[in-house]
Amino acid sequence: MSTATLEPRVHAPRNYLNADYGWKSWLFTLDHKRIALLYLVSITFFFIVGGSFAVLMRIQLVDPQGAIVQPETYNKLFTLHGVVMIFFFLIPSIPAVLGNFLVPLMVGARDLAFPKLNLLSWYIYIVGGLFTLYSTIAGGVDTGWTFYTPYSSTYSNTQVTAVAVGVFITGFSSILTGLNFIVTIHKMRAPGLTWFRMPLFLWAMYATSIIMVLGTPVLAITIFLLALEHLFHVGIFSPALGGDPLLFQHLFWFYSHPAVYIMILPAMGVVSEIIACFSRKRIFGYKIVAFSSVAIAVLGFLVWGHHMFVTGQSVYAGIIFSLLSFLVAIPSAIKVFNWTATLYKGSISFDAPMLYAMGFIGLFTMGGLTGLFLASLATDVHLNGTYFVVAHFHYIMVGGAVMGYLGGIHFWWPKISGRKYPNGWAALAAAIIFIGFNLTFFPQFVLGYLGMPRRYAFYPAEFQVLNVMSSAGATVLGVGYLIPLIYLFWSMRYGPIAEPNPWGATGLEWQTPSPPPTENFSKIPVVTEEAYAYAEQEAGHE
Amino acid sequence: MSDAEAHLPEHHSGLAHQFEDLEQQQESDFLGIWLFLVTEIMFFGGLFAAYAIYRFFYFAAFEGGSHILDARLGAANTAVLLGSSLTMALSVRSAQTGNRRALVVFLIATLILGGAFLGVKAYEYNQKFVEHVVPGLDWAPEGEVLARLAPGGVQHAELYFIFYFAMTGLHAIHMVIGMGLLIWLAIRGRKGDFTPHYFAPVEVVGLYWHFVDIVWIFLFPLLYLIGGRY
Ligand code: HEM
Numbered sequence A: 001m002s003t004a005t006l007e008p009r010v011h012a013p014r015n016y017l018n019a020d021y022g023w024k025s026w027l028f029t030l031d032h033k034r035i036a037l038l039y040l041v042s043i044t045f046f047f048i049v050g051g052s053f054a055v056l057m058r059i060q061l062v063d064p065q066g067a068i069v070q071p072e073t074y075n076k077l078f079t080l081h082g083v084v085m086i087f088f089f090l091i092p093s094i095p096a097v098l099g100n101f102l103v104p105l106m107v108g109a110r111d112l113a114f115p116k117l118n119l120l121s122w123y124i125y126i127v128g129g130l131f132t133l134y135s136t137i138a139g140g141v142d143t144g145w146t147f148y149t150p151y152s153s154t155y156s157n158t159q160v161t162a163v164a165v166g167v168f169i170t171g172f173s174s175i176l177t178g179l180n181f182i183v184t185i186h187k188m189r190a191p192g193l194t195w196f197r198m199p200l201f202l203w204a205m206y207a208t209s210i211i212m213v214l215g216t217p218v219l220a221i222t223i224f225l226l227a228l229e230h231l232f233h234v235g236i237f238s239p240a241l242g243g244d245p246l247l248f249q250h251l252f253w254f255y256s257h258p259a260v261y262i263m264i265l266p267a268m269g270v271v272s273e274i275i276a277c278f279s280r281k282r283i284f285g286y287k288i289v290a291f292s293s294v295a296i297a298v299l300g301f302l303v304w305g306h307h308m309f310v311t312g313q314s315v316y317a318g319i320i321f322s323l324l325s326f327l328v329a330i331p332s333a334i335k336v337f338n339w340t341a342t343l344y345k346g347s348i349s350f351d352a353p354m355l356y357a358m359g360f361i362g363l364f365t366m367g368g369l370t371g372l373f374l375a376s377l378a379t380d381v382h383l384n385g386t387y388f389v390v391a392h393f394h395y396i397m398v399g400g401a402v403m404g405y406l407g408g409i410h411f412w413w414p415k416i417s418g419r420k421y422p423n424g425w426a427a428l429a430a431a432i433i434f435i436g437f438n439l440t441f442f443p444q445f446v447l448g449y450l451g452m453p454r455r456y457a458f459y460p461a462e463f464q465v466l467n468v469m470s471s472a473g474a475t476v477l478g479v480g481y482l483i484p485l486i487y488l489f490w491s492m493r494y495g496p497i498a499e500p501n502p503w504g505a506t507g508l509e510w511q512t513p514s515p516p517p518t519e520n521f522s523k524i525p526v527v528t529e530e531a532y533a534y535a536e537q538e539a540g541h542e
Numbered sequence B: 001m002s003d004a005e006a007h008l009p010e011h012h013s014g015l016a017h018q019f020e021d022l023e024q025q026q027e028s029d030f031l032g033i034w035l036f037l038v039t040e041i042m043f044f045g046g047l048f049a050a051y052a053i054y055r056f057f058y059f060a061a062f063e064g065g066s067h068i069l070d071a072r073l074g075a076a077n078t079a080v081l082l083g084s085s086l087t088m089a090l091s092v093r094s095a096q097t098g099n100r101r102a103l104v105v106f107l108i109a110t111l112i113l114g115g116a117f118l119g120v121k122a123y124e125y126n127q128k129f130v131e132h133v134v135p136g137l138d139w140a141p142e143g144e145v146l147a148r149l150a151p152g153g154v155q156h157a158e159l160y161f162i163f164y165f166a167m168t169g170l171h172a173i174h175m176v177i178g179m180g181l182l183i184w185l186a187i188r189g190r191k192g193d194f195t196p197h198y199f200a201p202v203e204v205v206g207l208y209w210h211f212v213d214i215v216w217i218f219l220f221p222l223l224y225l226i227g228g229r230y
């Protein structure tokens, strides 16, 4: 191994980062780890784009009259914010970055089953993203991320087709990712790695992939029909022609409710890994946690009607959907209980990843419980269409999924980059994000309860105090997100070199150097014990 | 290296680096294509669901629209596609037995049958323009056509034709992609890329081709045979 460099501390054996140089070695790479980094850069870009829209919205809402933009522009802001954050950041976030990086490492394989499809998925994602960016520049969209007809059909006057096509295209990248993960997990596990020895992150990826594979095509066909309606001026969803606008909502939510689990299940997987590692214990009720991921994936397909309680959906359908929504909360709650039980009597240490994981548990619980308010027919009549809904899903998607994503990035960063980041700064950022998040979104629960509707560019003056609180919180949150961006960048060059297993974690990914070599393992590992054998590990050390 | 690789006769050119042996690769390929077909079922499923709802709402209009189509052409095309499924199955068989010539011949036969199907479809599409029953582009049914559509409501018949074009159009796009894949297989087959040990691409494309056929098996009665006609 060549180590000839001026700085003695840069002792760099061959790894996936220095195996090859130049832009071609990145843009044409088939290495899952490099593709993960391509995704990391691209989704970070979209996170910043989506975040900028949010900043503008929060500035607007400081003033009851609307501080900066006209209502038409405001409509575009919240639409693009939602579209970019959901389809171009959150859905690909953990699967396409951490999943791509970790699934082959965790199963003990040299790559995913279909590396070319994997690269293709990134290109598809980029093309979809370009469509969306183009449409933003060419005039934006104002339908809300849900593209409800007739806003998106009869009455649309914006770039609906371009954005819809962008989302349509990106959907295929998520299908390919899901397909790749399922095949890899089924067929490429290392000798000895039985299903019930798999880390829970893999179970979460498996469940997520099922949703991606089953749900996304339905979104695709929905958008296809919408685009037909648009391009040919026919009325598939238009009542004037006998079409049914509610059909659009049914089809849309058939995908988009499961899609919320595409966003949260991976974060749950990350949290399981972190909690086990930093409390030095096997996850309490491993099998139940594993199955609850699959249960969520399956039940998640049966509850879409809870987004349509106050539409023309039949009351009986509403009752069933309400009941099923309560059922889906059970596996979610099981996970929370099991994480808590894992902490019990664990030797807990509070490194940065753990702080994010703890933040996740608290915020996800809030989000999930408020989901039950919305899943109850009577309370939803009051809360539907208000800021309560906005707060609910931000607690889950930002408080939960983004926290999980950041926790995962911090947990595996030494593996990904081969460098360590300053733990103090990371802990500080986690705290700032937690505080900023609550300051931003808790007031929105109150606002919604008091009846402030979502998606308006102005509001009655009595709501100003809570809105200003929320905007102030958003500022804090923004700072919180900026800090990791800086020190993670910094660490890539100046961070201390990471050893193969800096956290003393179990799992195959920690048994190979940091960063891993291109072929992941010099020799395919053989697995002889369960996941999270922390007790055995301690015993071995003594 | 692993012992799985040790007992392979030689490092096979068809083996990708991420797999330990050809068997693992083949199993992965097959699971991959089946999963892909599942996504296709969900994809067409959304469309079929929408079709079912509107057909339930506006049965008479759908019946009227269906009677504009020529069921004989649809039936002929069904036969053509079933024939192509047979030749496709024979291609896979030839690949498995290592019969290079038969493989190429059957692939080309499949290709020709697929082309025949698309030819008939193109003729039918053209007819729709002649009859002015193309929603959005040329919707002005008149005379006898109008008389047939009128009982169910001309406007609702337009919905029928939207579904007719959306469903058969998507199906046709799948056919075109399938034919591209067949050409690729034929070229590789001629070069002798496929052996009894390594034929997964032929089988994978075969499964795709059969799937596209099956979609048509559903489309034919759903679109052409609504209501008691004969
Ligand atoms: C614990 C189980 C959950 C239940 C019972 C639940 C329930 C609900 C209900 C009933 C609504 C509709 C509210 C309305 O429009 O009036 C809703 C909205 C929403 N939920 Fe949840 N939810 C749960 C978990 C989640 C998760 C895990 C996520 C995301 C990761 C999520 C994201 C959303 C989103 C994005 C919306 C709003 C969509 C929109 O109208 O823009 N929910 N939830």
Ligand SMILES: [Cu+2]
Pocket: A256, A257, A260, A303, A304, A306, A307
């Ligand atoms: Cu939902």
